[in-house]
Amino acid sequence: MNMRIHCTSWTLACAFLTALTLEDRAATVTATLDPPEISIGDSAQLTVTVSGSQEQPSVPDVDGLDITSVGQSTQIEIINGSMTANASSTYQVTPRHDGTFVIPAIHAGNAASQPITLHVDKGSGTAATAQPQPPQTSPPPGGGPVVLPPPGPASAPPDASPAPQGRFGSIEVTLPKDEFYVGELVPVQIKAYIPQDVESSVTDLPQFTSDGFTLNSLSTKPEQTAEVVNGRPYLVLTWHSALTGVKTGDYPFTLQMPLTVVVPQQLPRDAFNDFFNNFFRNTMGTKKNVTIQSAAQTLKVLPLPQTNRPAGFAGAVGQFEIEASATPTRVNVGDPITLRLKITGTGNFDRVSSDMLPGDSHWKTYSPKSHFDPSDTLGDQGTKTFEQPIIPNDAGVTSVPPVSFSYFDPDIRQYVTRSTAPLAVAVSGSPANPIPGGAVVTAPAPPQPSSASPTADDLRINRLEPGSFVSTLRPLYLNPWFVAGQALPLLALLAGLAWYRRQEIESQPHRRRATATQQAIRQQIEAMEQAMRNHQTDAFFVHARNALQQRLGQQWNLRPETITLADVEARLGQDSQNVRPIFQMADQASYSDLHFGDADLLQWRQVILNELAEEN
Amino acid sequence: MKTPVHLRTFSTVIGINRRPSGGPDNSLSGRAQRTGGRWKISLHQGQEPQGSPPVAFGHPANKLSGPPNAIVSLTLRSGRILAVAAWLLVGHAQAATLDDANRAFAAGHYHESALDCQSVLAQNGYSAPVLFDLGNSFYREGDYAEAILAYERARWLSPHDPDIAANLQLARKQAGLPVPEPSASEKFARFLSASGWAWLGSGAWTLLCLSLLARTILPPSRSLCSFTAFAGVLVLFTAVAAMVVSSTPLRQAVVIDKNASALISPFPAAQAAFSPAPGEILTVQKIYNDFLFVKDASGHAGWISQTQIVPIIPQRDNG
Secondary structure, eight states, rough: OHHHHHHHHHHHHHHHHHHHHHHHHHEEEEEEEEEEEEEEOEEEEEEEEEEEEEOOOOOOOOOTEEEEEEEEEEEEEEEEEEEEEEEEEEEEEESSEEEEEEOOOOEEEEEEEOOEEEEESSSSSOOSOOOOOOOOOOOOOOOOOOOOOSSBBBBTTTTTTOOOOOTTOEEEEEEEEEEEEETOEEEEEEEEEEEETEEEEESSSOOOSSSSSSEOOSSSOOOEEEEEEETTTEEEEEEEEEEEESSOOEEOOEEEEEEEEEEOOOTTTTTOOOOHHHHHHHHHHEEEEEEEEEOOEEEEEEEEOOTTTTTTTTSBBBEEEEEEEESSEEEEEEEEEEEEEEEEEEEEEOOOOOSSOOOOOOOOEEOOOEEESSSSSSSSEEEEEEEEEEEOOOOTOOEEOOOOOEEETTTEOOOEEEEEOEOOOOESSOOSOOOTTTTTOOTTTTTOOOOOOOOSSSOOOOOOOOOBSSSOOGGGGGGGHHHHHHHHHHHHHHHHHHHHHHHHTTTOOHHHHHHHHHHHHHHHHHHHHHHHHHOOOOHHHHHHHHHHHHHHHHHTTGGGGGGHHHHHHHHHHGGGHHHHHHHHHHHHHHSSSSOOOHHHHHHHHHHHHHHHHHHH | OOOOHHHHHHHHHHHHTTTTTSSSSEEEEEEEEEEETTTEEEEESSOOOOOOBOOOSGGGGGGGGGSOEEEEEEEESSSHHHHEEEEEEEEHHHHHHHHHHHHHHHHHHHHHHHHHHHHHHHHBBBOOOHHHHHHHHHHHHOOOOHHHHHHHHHHHHSSSHHHHHHHHHHHHHHTOOOOOOHHHHHHHHHTOOOHHHHHHHHHHHHHHHHHHHHHHGGGGGGGHHHHHHHHHHHHHHHHHHHHHHHHHGGGGGEOOTTTTOOSSSSSTTEEEEEEEOOOOOOEEEEEETTTTEOOTTOEEEEETTSSSSSSSSOSSSOO
């Protein structure tokens, strides 16, 4: 709410400053016609731009021209602190007859535009834009497309205000013809013209009001294009769909589409001048629900003729071609052959059906299955394929009989029956195990449980013992317990290897002793480093000597604690220059206090570690 | 409100113990009566006491009537005891029902035979011979789609059984379906069932681990252990490959509905994409609500209602 108030205040302030600034500027009025030359039936767009004035332009009446306002816009430019306001008004200019017309100077306050000239000829029209046509109630000669144009007024729902004529848009429906047969699929193009100068939103898809037709579902994402019609820009939503007549007779046809539009709110004249009125017109308004619709048009749904109706006709209307094939073509008696019928063309494929081949004494047949492959988005073109399993009952069969398909062609207004050629097949073997019921099964009935019950065949006999039961058909490897159980061998392998390594160590004394010595030296080094951190010089050297005793005891095969300084000097001789001081320091530490700095201890630590490594 | 559920279980038990007319009268039957908050359950061997109205559960053929021969009568306070009674009744009925199925089959009562086989399966779980007999009953009944489903399940449990393969082939022919020739890998994978391959693979894995351990612990037998480890690896890979090949039915379902139709989108009002034949096997690729996205052998794809097809390997078993 605060943001809204803030914006409104800012807008008012800007507008006020604009008004003050514009008072001192020279006003100009320009008028342009686009195009300057048109034909009868077309319209030109007149744009009048007023700069530097808040006055409304006054367009004079011109004999022979209808000039109607279609929109206004206001633009404010601030360049280097200099403010310029341009108010543009757009008018639709429609001539009533040919000739040359002069639109006099258009005044806005003290300013005026130059007169402009419009040339109107008798030609068929040069405008490249779509033009809504007047309503037609009969099909054009020669069977051309029927266009149901927008009716002009947009009808408002009962709870909404009525919309002015053509103000909020219109719907145009294009049909290839206005007379068609029951079941015939008729493509339809629906175009909704929504003015771009009106703020609006589409609330629903177009709906039609007629109980004589069905309309295929419309996409929620129609094609969107922009068009200018009679000088007015439109957003055009286009749907391509299809109509199907379901009942015979004459039916009115109207399409409606609900919209929500923002209707500009007129401000009181005594509160603001016209400039402010125009300025706020496009920013303030109320939402209204309106409905745009196409012109009411009567469409005729014709009944399919009763005469000459083929027996196999199932309601297909359109133009179709058929093609049949059979695979395999070399089989034994009792082996299935797939008979395939492809129906390609344009029409109501939902009514395209075929019983295919009926069963007889030579063939056992089953109900066909089908699938449709559309070649367009409407679904009225494509190929429908029927597949029927057929089984030869005897070896005398040499071909698959022809398959027929009947449809009604609305163009020639006649029924058409197409048949395939017989398909050659080679059937070998004798009917040692005739297919039960094969001669009596007829399409399209599926195999019947009782009437087609097999009585003589190669069915293997029942088992008398139930065998072993399982609680589930799901395979063992999907059972979580089974999967988890596969970890057991791996765990057993790892445990066995660990056990073996331990046994191996314990079974070799020298390796066990070496391991113990190494562990003791590691402990002494840790104690030595702990003493170093605690600045305990005496403890440092005692642990250092102990570590060396462990190492030397292992080498000399003596108990470590029995090795003294004298043993070191006697056994190492000249090589004891690094070990001897450590023993000395340790002995000295036992009887007096020693204090070394951290740097000294670090140096001694390195010496000791080197000696331990060398002795190893 | 637990009691009605148990009562339904009980009624199922009674349904499977019905006897074909003219058969020996050693069947078990029962009835349930509610008085106030208590349920009274009466179990009978032979026919029900005279004067009592016949009790029907499920199928209309399950009506029980005749002279009294009650062997047990229980007054139960809770649904739990009722369930125990039902379980006991099932235990008594197991051995006789498969015989019943075969007897009904021999007499030409295929529908009855199929119901008996289904009862055996419902009570005991799945068995290849019972599924085979069930397939035969459906086949004779002319319901080839159900027969194909039963044979496929029987073959899943016993893939190397030639009788199951032969009858399945016969049913497919009768249903107008092509009979595909299995590939070499499929033939090899059918040497064992999926669970059989799983056991073999598990054994090979165990052998591999033990061989590696023995190879370390017993240096004199190192070459022998290396050989067994190699054999374990070989068998393990073979078993895994066979499991992969034989796992196809896990994603397959059989069309049961004669009017089945696969749609272009998973909504009932959608346009039909293709119409699979009853008994046709479809590969299920994904699920959306009550619809399954399936493909047939020709590559046609579409959404089909779960009510129109039955998976060969059920996701849940009632065991």
